[in-house]
Amino acid sequence: MTEIRFNTGKQTISTSCRMFTDDLQQALLKLYGKRVNLQQNDTAALPLLQRYISERVQLSVAGKTTRLKLIGYEIEEEATWCHLETTPYTAPGKIMLTHKLLYDFLPEQTNFIHCYKNDERKSTKLVNPDSQASFEF
DSSP states (O other), rough: EEEEEEETTTTTEEEEEEEEHHHHHOOOOOOHOOOOGGGGGOTTTTHHHHHHHHHEEEEEETTTEEEEEEEEEEEEETEEEEEEEEOOOOOOOOOOEEEEETTOOTTOOOEEEEEEEEEEEEEEEEEEEEEEEOOOO
């Protein structure tokens, strides 16, 4: 599951991606050949998580691509939440999302996307190989 939240006051977009920890660790090992232990707050995981997510999640607002920067992660039961933030955006508009998390690892992967702006929420579901979504507020 991925949540995208617009902070209109700071003009940033915070994004949080939740994945099963075992699946995420296996994907990092398979793709990058590095074994990490996310439950132990392994600092070696941070650059791998940044790389993994930035290669598989792209976000643009009003036609301008934003850069997602990993600000940290946390474990919640058997899932890992990866928290990201964008560089400031200046113009609201149509949100375009490319989302392929765990697609190369789990062919049957389904991703739920929730996009929030102020009190309004819009959601969609992407089933591998579908990876494109858009939101307009």
